Amino acid sequence: MRRTLVAGNWKMNASVEDTRALLAGIRDAGEQSCEIAVFPPFPYLTLAVELTAGSAIQVGAQNCADQDSGAFTGEVSAAMLSDIGASMVILGHSERRSLYGETDAVVLEKTKKALTSGLIAVVCVGETLNERQKGEEEVVVGRQLNLLLQELSDADWKNIVIAYEPVWAIGTGETATPEQAQAMHAYIRRLLAGRSAEIAQDTRVLYGGSVKAANAVELFSQPDIDGGLVGGASLDVAEFLGICRA
Numbered sequence: 001m002r003r004t005l006v007a008g009n010w011k012m013n014a015s016v017e018d019t020r021a022l023l024a025g026i027r028d029a030g031e032q033s034c035e036i037a038v039f040p041p042f043p044y045l046t047l048a049v050e051l052t053a054g055s056a057i058q059v060g061a062q063n064c065a066d067q068d069s070g071a072f073t074g075e076v077s078a079a080m081l082s083d084i085g086a087s088m089v090i091l092g093h094s095e096r097r098s099l100y101g102e103t104d105a106v107v108l109e110k111t112k113k114a115l116t117s118g119l120i121a122v123v124c125v126g127e128t129l130n131e132r133q134k135g136e137e138e139v140v141v142g143r144q145l146n147l148l149l150q151e152l153s154d155a156d157w158k159n160i161v162i163a164y165e166p167v168w169a170i171g172t173g174e175t176a177t178p179e180q181a182q183a184m185h186a187y188i189r190r191l192l193a194g195r196s197a198e199i200a201q202d203t204r205v206l207y208g209g210s211v212k213a214a215n216a217v218e219l220f221s222q223p224d225i226d227g228g229l230v231g232g233a234s235l236d237v238a239e240f241l242g243i244c245r246a
């Protein structure tokens with residue numbers, strides 16, 4: 001029932017030329033059995049929407065503002081993303097949390113704006129290495145999810161995807177083992193079940209952190225892993241398609 005989603009987070013990479021090449025490569029491979037979404041930087045979103053028109057590839061942004069409009073220099077609202085034809089947005093990525101000070105409360109506000117604007121919110125959670133070494137990974141992820149569970153409605157949850165990204169596995173080449181990832185995904189699903197059985201059953205929980213074609217099959221075969229949020233490997237068409245085929 002939960003359709004596997006492979007989401008490519010390009011981060012602050014690519015150019016007009018790269019955007020054309022990456023999207024042509026993915027399109028030309030034809031329809032995949034998983035759902036595919038790409039998250040280019042803001043300047044390339046409109047181009048990506050145009051280049052994926054008529055295909056099943058979804059386009060999303062890597063962030064949005066926690067305000068609707070007005071004097072917020074440098075910010076991009078969820079309504080603007082929706083206006084240009086984006087359908088998703090990544091929120092609360094660990095790089096946003098650690099480098100730009102985004103708190104759980106800010107992530108909640110952004111999530112509300114995204115949902116009001118009709119976007120699917122891909123909300124990221126995950127512990128640091130230090131937190132895992134102290135055995136606090138469940139406490140940390142629980143805290144990150146808690147506000148969303150308290151504040152969002154059942155209808156909101158239909159448009160939320162959770163991405164579990166252990167910070168120590170992002171861009172490091174070190175992947176959580178399938179067992180480590182499955183254990184956390186099962187924990188996340190238990191937290192969702194505390195809110196409602198339906199939300200637990202229907203919400204997709206992606207794994208992120210050094211996902212590659214070579215480790216995707218094992219990760220995605222875990223019962224509670226519903227796809228991947230892919231950084232580095234999403235900038236290489238062959239790798240990305242390898243992950244989609246997994």
Ligand code: PGA
Binds near residue numbers: 165
């Ligand atoms: P990575 O990044 O695949 O390069 O580890 C994942 C992410 O940050 O979403």
